[in-house]
Amino acid sequence: MLDTHVVLIAPGLKTWELSESKERTYRKELIYVGDFVKDTLKFSVDEDLLHHWVSTFNEMKDNGIDVPVPVEHTQDPEKRRGTLLGLSVARNDKGVPALFGDIQFKDETAASLATTAQTSIYVPPEFQDGKGRKYKRPIQHVALTDYPVVPGLKEFQVIAASFQERENEVSLKTLIGKLGLKIPEGKEDDDAMLETLIVNEWKVLKSKTPKPEDKKPEDKKPEDKKPAIAAGLISMAKENRRMKLDKLVQDGHITPAVCSKLGEQYCNNERVSLSLSSDSSDGFDEMIEALKENDPLVLAEKTGPQDIMSLSNYRNDKDNNPLLKDAEKRAAEAK
DSSP states (O other): OOOSOOEEOOTTSOOEEEOSSOOOEEEEEEEESEEEEETTEEEEEOHHHHHHHHHHHHHHHHTTOOOEEEBSSOOOGGGEEEEEEEEEEEEOTTSOEEEEEEEEESSHHHHGGGGTOEEEEEOOSEEEOTTSOEEESOOOEEEEESSOSSOSOOOOEEOSSOEEEOOOSSOHHHHHHHHTOOOOTTOTTOHHHHHHHHHHHHHHHHHTSOOGGGSOGGGOOGGGGSOOOOHHHHHHHHHHHHHHHHHHHHTTSSOHHHHHHHHHHHSSHHHHHHHHHSSSOOSHHHHHHHHTTSOOOOOSOOOOOOOHHHHHHHTTOGGGOHHHHHHHHHHHHHO
């Protein structure tokens, strides 16, 4: 357990802090690319579907819709044991694209299930919220079960620094005020601008710190060579980058395949650690801005809950496949 109290501020989000209670947030592999069988029904999952689930989850979350984690497949609130905080796509231990979920258990008793239970996602064909917004093939809940349909899923892995949401006592503007910085007129609510001001000030302060080569030889120590980066900060930065890439897919600027490749290159521990410890940018934010200039394409339907039969039809649904429609349109225009 960490014996320090670290506060991290993420632009556009509430303040998150390292939890002082026992760890109750875990990362869990939920499903991976492949062909599966449920009783007599066969269904397939591809990487496009994994990214579809991520974008739909983010849309539901933005609209204030929770994805609960109950015991077995049920809508009974008494059986709820936690909440799905986020989804991401990455390669599993076997090198196969997989969907990972961050799950926060409601108490220590519920968290004890992480040592014994497996998981199973529930995906209905469509879900409509209280304001009439429809979501096609979303993940509506993640069940804790001893009988998962998908075999060989990786066990629950405790997240090194469990994040706990609290009221935003230290906002970006408050922190900037304490640093004595001036916010440009009209930019008071621009989180990206406020973050830039804080980062630049940190770099200035860092530049004033004596470098190892400026010290006398006898003062040099091995730990002076490389500044330590908190594991929680690296995790938050990686998640922030994945969210930006997923947003590009959701808005139709890049394909899920491109998103996966960029995630491998820019969202690994080594790349993020280097970016955080370096005085210069690794080009990620510049790349994101450049990709936003791509002409938007409808790369995937916005979806709601989905059943297993819908999963089996997703890959072969030519009439509703936006990628095929776009390719046919371009071919027709080229004639």
